Amino acid sequence: DQQVKQNSPSLSVQEGRISILNCDYTNSMFDYFLWYKKYPAEGPTFLISISSIKDKNEDGRFTVFLNKSAKHLSLHIVPSQPGDSAVYFCAARKTGANNLFFGTGTRLTVIP
Amino acid sequence: EAQVTQNPRYLITVTGKKLTVTCSQNMNHEYMSWYRQDPGLGLRQIYYSMNVEVTDKGDVPEGYKVSRKEKRNFPLILESPSPNQTSLYFCASGGYSNQPQHFGDGTRLSIL
Numbered sequence: 001d002q003q004v005k006q007n008s009p010s011l012s013v014q015e016g017r018i019s020i021l022n023c024d025y026t027n028s029m030f031d032y033f034l035w036y037k038k039y040p041a042e043g044p045t046f047l048i049s050i051s052s053i054k055d056k057n058e059d060g061r062f063t064v065f066l067n068k069s070a071k072h073l074s075l076h077i078v079p080s081q082p083g084d085s086a087v088y089f090c091a092a093r094k095t096g097a098n099n100l101f102f103g104t105g106t107r108l109t110v111i112p
Numbered sequence: 113e114a115q116v117t118q119n120p121r122y123l124i125t126v127t128g129k130k131l132t133v134t135c136s137q138n139m140n141h142e143y144m145s146w147y148r149q150d151p152g153l154g155l156r157q158i159y160y161s162m163n164v165e166v167t168d169k170g171d172v173p174e175g176y177k178v179s180r181k182e183k184r185n186f187p188l189i190l191e192s193p194s195p196n197q198t199s200l201y202f203c204a205s206g207g208y209s210n211q212p213q214h215f216g217d218g219t220r221l222s223i224l
Contacts, residue, residue: 002153002154004154006154034212036215041217041218042217042218043116043202043204043215043216043217043218044155044202044215045215046212046213046214049212089154089155091155098143098145098160098162098207099145099157099160099170099171100155100157100207100213102147102154102155102156103154104152104153104154105154
């Protein structure tokens, strides 16, 4: 049973425009959320995170929004750059636990 | 440089032949874990370890063993591999108390 879902397997965006990647979760016990970026032949690398006590966290071009009532989070990349082309995974963690539950990933392609 | 190192990166083997995938980290992290990545399923946790000699099952532990005799090493053992264990495996380090996990570059296993 997939507790973290990324319903869009792929997304294409023009360079300079905004990329919006979405993630939904089903378990209300999740209280910490992360986004990872993965290039081919490499492991996932941490991008940005958000605690459930916040609804927004920003780091440079990357912003994560959390809507707890909808059990939904999104990652905004503005402006998108060709180097952002990668697979993006969202992940969630329960209170008091360390293991992460991952979504299935969204492949972002930024077109020059 | 902070690193999580997995070996081998690629392995093709046959059903029933025991194999070990090594994982080593240089960040003095107590928490380490193993994931497998399969198409349409994202990353799923196999086993994790909170510290030396402390290991526990993740979401998909069947057919796997781990050990944690030293803090830096966390090998994954397949005693009798089967074709359904063909997958991409990632070792991760850190991630305790809302710190992000660091991933190795992955090991692609093919069990014939």
